[in-house]
Amino acid sequence: MKSPFPSASLSLFLLAVCAGNGVLTSRALGADDASKQHAAAHEGMGLKRELIEGITPADFLRLSDKPKTVRITLVATYSSNNYGMNFNGFSYGKAVYRIPTGWNVEVAFINPSPVPHSAVVVERDQIKKLQVGEPAFKGGATPSATVGISSNKASFQFTADEPGDYALACGFPSHALAGHWITLEVSANVAAPTLQLGDAAPVQASAAK
Ligand SMILES: [Cu+2]
Numbered sequence: 001m002k003s004p005f006p007s008a009s010l011s012l013f014l015l016a017v018c019a020g021n022g023v024l025t026s027r028a029l030g031a032d033d034a035s036k037q038h039a040a041a042h043e044g045m046g047l048k049r050e051l052i053e054g055i056t057p058a059d060f061l062r063l064s065d066k067p068k069t070v071r072i073t074l075v076a077t078y079s080s081n082n083y084g085m086n087f088n089g090f091s092y093g094k095a096v097y098r099i100p101t102g103w104n105v106e107v108a109f110i111n112p113s114p115v116p117h118s119a120v121v122v123e124r125d126q127i128k129k130l131q132v133g134e135p136a137f138k139g140g141a142t143p144s145a146t147v148g149i150s151s152n153k154a155s156f157q158f159t160a161d162e163p164g165d166y167a168l169a170c171g172f173p174s175h176a177l178a179g180h181w182i183t184l185e186v187s188a189n190v191a192a193p194t195l196q197l198g199d200a201a202p203v204q205a206s207a208a209k
Pocket of ligand 1: 076085116117118170171172175176180
């Protein structure tokens with residue numbers, strides 16, 4: 001798709017997006033344009049790295065002190081993969097959280113990027129939409145998910161009380177469609193929460209800390 005914006009005005013456009021006015025303009029863009037927008041933004045503006053300092057893959061999935069409760073650290077733009085539209089470095093569903101039915105999930109969402117992102121727990125088929133729908137579980141989203149959060153963090157929690165195929169998806173318009181989502185499976189057939197990163201074997205949650 002050809003961008004409706006002349007290249008001379010691209011930087012002004014990006015400034016407008018980063019100021020939080022991106023919802024309407026992004027609705028006019030396809031996934032490809034969203035990717036280019038990210039690439040350009042990453043070249044010109046830095047990540048707020050102190051937000052993710054000290055976070056390691058062991059933090060991606062941790063047990064909590066509370067019973068049947070797990071803690072997920074979900075970092076948007078953890079790496080440059082998929083123009084930054086990734087969670088913990090993965091996009092297009094290629095990281096898989098498996099959670100036993102009935103467990104509580106506490107999510108610490110961090111976006112060190114000036115490009116707004118968010119997180120919404122949605123049924124898997126929602127990722128094909130330009131705008132993902134309401135959370136599949138009560139409380140399962142960052143605040144104002146269509147507007148997103150930039151260079152900041154937010155937390156939310158939900159109870160995975162219905163088995164099924166879900167996604168942890170970015171709710172900013174067009175991002176899920178452009179691959180900004182990872183997989184969440186809720187199943188009565190798993191005894192403990194696991195996380196599978198790409199082609200690696202699933203690993204159990206780290207100990208509580
Ligand atoms: Cu996003």
